Amino acid sequence: MSRPLESLILFKRHSANCAVNKSRIPKKKREFFMECDCQVWIRGRTPAGDIVPRQSTGFSDLKRAEAMRDAYVRQGRAESGSGMPVTECIERYLRLREQDLDERTLAQHRLALERLRSYLENRGVFYAEGIKADHLESFKTDGLPREMASTTRATTDAKIRCFLRMAYRREWIKEVLVEKVRPVRAVYEQKEPYTDDEVGTILEQAGKINGGTHGYASKPATFRLLLELMLETGMRVGDAVCYDPRIASKGDSLWTYTFTPHKRKRTEKARSIEVYLTEDLQKRIEACDWLSPRLPFWYGSGSDPGFRRGCRSGMGPGQIRIR
Incomplete structure (x- = not known):
């Protein structure tokens, strides 16, 4: 199966005699089945926002199709990217916090920020200056597991807000995003003390x-x-x-x-x-x-x-x- 990237999607238009049509794979998911000789197609938008019309990549091999998609992504980065990449901002932030946090807490910060980075890249945002308040608000509902407890969501949100404060202070971003995004409020179960x-x-x-x-x-x-x-x-x-x-x-x-x-x-x-x-x-x-x-x-x-x-x-x- 292709690596997930919501801005540019790889899929297959299977021929009538393809084996996937006789399988138990649901019809809605068959276009993402890559273990066959049918050609890989591509559709979506580049990081610059340009539409890539639905078209065949000319390849049946997934790796070659992904290389073609990566070329679109790199071109979009060159056209639309400016400032510092999100990945570099995250690594700098974590290095700066090493002296303040123990190993376990630092790993939790890394997990929260990696989830944010993956979510942003899936939407074509590779540079810190491209982060908008809408991305951060949507991340709280679309970028985190649905089954995550409210207390864990609040903790994850707090770690990301710490990152945004430093990003603004060090001029990685130009907007005070932490003031535009509403914090997540945890819902704690009210517990009674033992009698x-x-x-x-x-x-x-x-x-x-x-x-x-x-x-x-x-x-x-x-x-x-x-x-x-x-x-x-x-x-x-x-x-x-x-x-x-x-x-x-x-x-x-x-x-x-x-x-x-x-x-x-x-x-x-x-x-x-x-x-x-x-x-x-x-x-x-x-x-x-x-x-x-x-x-x-x-x-x-x-x-x-x-x-x-x-x-x-x-x-x-x-x-x-x-x-």
């Missing part, structure tokens, strides 16, 4: 889990204490599993634990947070069956010598990768 009875049930059942040979399933009482710690202090699970009772300090009536949250913006200055534990919870954590020699709630790499060496060097569990 006191539900919390009690969760803690009760957590202390009864059984059947595992390692980790939390092997020590249900320790797992319940982890949930109690999160409930009492409001700590995220990533911070709670790294809880070290030996560095908590005792006050007049409560224990104080100071830590640096693992989840924060990469460019944000690290800041410490204090949480408070009751005497009863602190003593039960100290006396429970620990999952690793160093931390009560951390297992796996927590018992590895490399983990302990990393901790002595100031690294947190989230920064260590055991290979």
Whole structure:
């Protein structure tokens, strides 16, 4: 099948004795069936907007027909293109953001922008100056998967808007497109917090889990204490599993634990947070069956010598990768 390019379409006008006419392929899709000896035809518009009338390419080989179509595209770029190509703008933007974003977030930016680039090229837009507000508005409905959740759409839109701001600031585009395009609003499901009875049930059942040979399933009482710690202090699970009772300090009536949250913006200055534990919870954590020699709630790499060496060097569990 031909590579999709909405500005110039390759198709076939099959002869009466072509095998595709006896196949189960729907009639509407048969013109895009290329596995036969019938000639390839072309129709559509060049990137410059010139109409290419329906005509035979003179070839039955798809690669040769695509080469002919690519020649139309290159000619259209030369006639209508000016400024910086969209592909180059995207690559420059991603290089500039490498210092601000972690690898996973950078990959998400790349995916969003590659989807936009593909959508623009399908409509004959290869240069940044050719991007219009209408393209960006249409992309939100036609360029993204229909089954994509509204929250993911909003996240994708936010990444593209960041790109448009930089594109205008660096004069890759001449219009402030980010102000012309309406942002996507995510629809979040309204969730109710657990009631006191539900919390009690969760803690009760957590202390009864059984059947595992390692980790939390092997020590249900320790797992319940982890949930109690999160409930009492409001700590995220990533911070709670790294809880070290030996560095908590005792006050007049409560224990104080100071830590640096693992989840924060990469460019944000690290800041410490204090949480408070009751005497009863602190003593039960100290006396429970620990999952690793160093931390009560951390297992796996927590018992590895490399983990302990990393901790002595100031690294947190989230920064260590055991290979």
